[in-house]
Amino acid sequence: MKAIVYTQHGLPIDDAEALQDIELPAPLPGARDLLVRVRAVSVNPVDTKIRAGVAVTEPRVLGWDAAGIVEAVGAEVTLFQPGDEVFYAGAIHRPGSNSELHLVDERIVGRKPVSLDWAQSAAVPLTAITAWELLFDRLAVTQGSGEGQTLLVVGAAGGVGSMLVQLARQLTGLTVIGTASRPETRQWVASMGAHHVIDHRLPLAEELTRIGLPQVNYVASLTHTEQHFAQLIDVMAPQGHIAVIDDPATLDVVPLKRKSLALHWELMFTRSLYATADMIRQHQLLNDVAELIDKGVLKTTVAEHFGAINADNLRRAHQLLESGRSRGKVVLAGF
Numbered sequence: 001m002k003a004i005v006y007t008q009h010g011l012p013i014d015d016a017e018a019l020q021d022i023e024l025p026a027p028l029p030g031a032r033d034l035l036v037r038v039r040a041v042s043v044n045p046v047d048t049k050i051r052a053g054v055a056v057t058e059p060r061v062l063g064w065d066a067a068g069i070v071e072a073v074g075a076e077v078t079l080f081q082p083g084d085e086v087f088y089a090g091a092i093h094r095p096g097s098n099s100e101l102h103l104v105d106e107r108i109v110g111r112k113p114v115s116l117d118w119a120q121s122a123a124v125p126l127t128a129i130t131a132w133e134l135l136f137d138r139l140a141v142t143q144g145s146g147e148g149q150t151l152l153v154v155g156a157a158g159g160v161g162s163m164l165v166q167l168a169r170q171l172t173g174l175t176v177i178g179t180a181s182r183p184e185t186r187q188w189v190a191s192m193g194a195h196h197v198i199d200h201r202l203p204l205a206e207e208l209t210r211i212g213l214p215q216v217n218y219v220a221s222l223t224h225t226e227q228h229f230a231q232l233i234d235v236m237a238p239q240g241h242i243a244v245i246d247d248p249a250t251l252d253v254v255p256l257k258r259k260s261l262a263l264h265w266e267l268m269f270t271r272s273l274y275a276t277a278d279m280i281r282q283h284q285l286l287n288d289v290a291e292l293i294d295k296g297v298l299k300t301t302v303a304e305h306f307g308a309i310n311a312d313n314l315r316r317a318h319q320l321l322e323s324g325r326s327r328g329k330v331v332l333a334g335f
Contacts, residue, residue: 001023001024001025001099001100001101002099002100002335003024003061003099003100004019004020004021004061004062004098004099004310004311005022005059005061006018006019006020006059006060006062007058008056009051010052010053013051013318014319018051018315018318019062019314019318020059024059024061026101027095027101027102027103029072029073029074029077030074031076032077032105032106032107034072034074034077034103034105034109035070035071035101035102036069036071036086036088036101036102036103036104037069037070037100037101038099038100038335039067039068039069039118039122040066040068040117040118040122040309040332041066041098041309042123042159042329042332043063043314043332044064044126044159047321048322050092051318060096061095061096061097063096063097064091064096065089065097065122065123066088067085067118067121068085068102068118069083069084069085070086078106079106079107080106080109084111085112086110086111087109087111087112087286088104088286089108089125089129090108090272091105091269092269093272093273098309098314100335105279106283107272108271108279108282110282110289111286111287111290113289113293113294114294115293122333123159123300123301123329124300125286126268127162127163128163128167129268129285130245131160131167132167132285132289133268133285134164134220135164137266139218139241139243140241141172141218142172143171144173145172146172146173148173149173149217149218150174150175150177150213150216150217151168151175151176151217151218151219152177152216152218152219152235153165153177153179153194154179154222154225154232155200155222156179156180156194156222157178157180157185157328158222158328159328159329161178161220162188162192162327162329163301164222165178165194166193169192169194169195170292170297171297174217175195175213176195177195177197178194178198179198179200179204180197180199181199181201188327196213198210198211200224203231204228204232205235208235215235215237216235216240217240217241218240218241218243219236219241219242220242220245221243222245225248226249226251229252230255233255233256233259233261236261238260239260239262240259240261240262241262242261242263243263243265244263244265244266245265245266245267251263268282300329301328302328302331303327303329304317304320304331305330305332308333308334308335309332309334309335310335313332
């Protein structure tokens with residue numbers, strides 16, 4: 001089968017060997033695995049971080065978002081059958097989805113939204129799971145609640161931010177404030193449903209005061225947490241909650257004490273990485289998301305379609321994400 005791999009970490013993305021097209025043997029499904037014929041993928045920051053920083057001794061396939069058709073199933077699979085159309089975000093400790101055939105545990109797979117094409121569907125899973133778990137599991141917001149309270153989303157134009165803004169606006173009563181710094185990203189965040197958009201390059205306290213909301217109850221810090229952390233503590237209401245998904249080198253949490261603030265970490269791979277007892281929750285979550293999309297409550301967050309799934313196009317996608325100037329999701333479809 002065709003696959004795209006990296007064989008040496010840390011190469012600059014404009015190096016032709018940073019990502020390479022190769023042929024690999026078709027994998028065989030384990031007991032609870034689906035063998036999926038991949039029709040489309042999307043690219044996430046985790047792809048670029050692993051390629052840049054994780055050493056390998058053999059070719060490694062990246063990619064943790066996919067939509068495709070179930071080709072075969074393991075002996076203990078009960079949720080799907082060959083021919084089913086699915087979407088999912090995979091598991092970080094297994095080979096990725098940038099290959100014609102891909103193995104994934106059925107417990108982290110959902111049915112593909114019928115109203116979306118392959119590429120539009122592939123843009124959804126990882127960011128939807130991350131945003132859903134962050135909002136409802138980590139911050140413990142209850143669907144339908146939040147009237148009179150505020151959520152600040154730092155980095156709202158990215159993939160997770162685009163989905164988080166939609167979930168918070170559509171499924172809760174929270175007032176949603178997104179941050180973005182360029183005209184095109186500000187417009188994008190507004191189109192996702194944010195009540196307000198502020199500029200994270202400016203002092204956050206001044207920006208929030210400008211819109212008449214000087215304090216926030218919840219914060220989702222999706223990027224540059226280290227840079228904004230002190231400001232976030234300053235603008236949070238006492239007994240507030242902050243959730244983080246990026247990789248700050250260090251965080252001084254002592255200043256959280258005075259306001260009794262709670263800090264939460266979100267990693268959507270935790271359930272699959274540790275095979276937690278509630279791992280199947282991601283299957284249910286993705287089915288819920290698909291239903292919300294098909295009802296028109298949520299929408300895909302595709303911003304760029306880079307063509308076929310190959311090394312050249314994936315290098316372009318990695319380069320865009322590494323530039324820090326992407327919005328929404330970058331997708332590729334077909335081999």
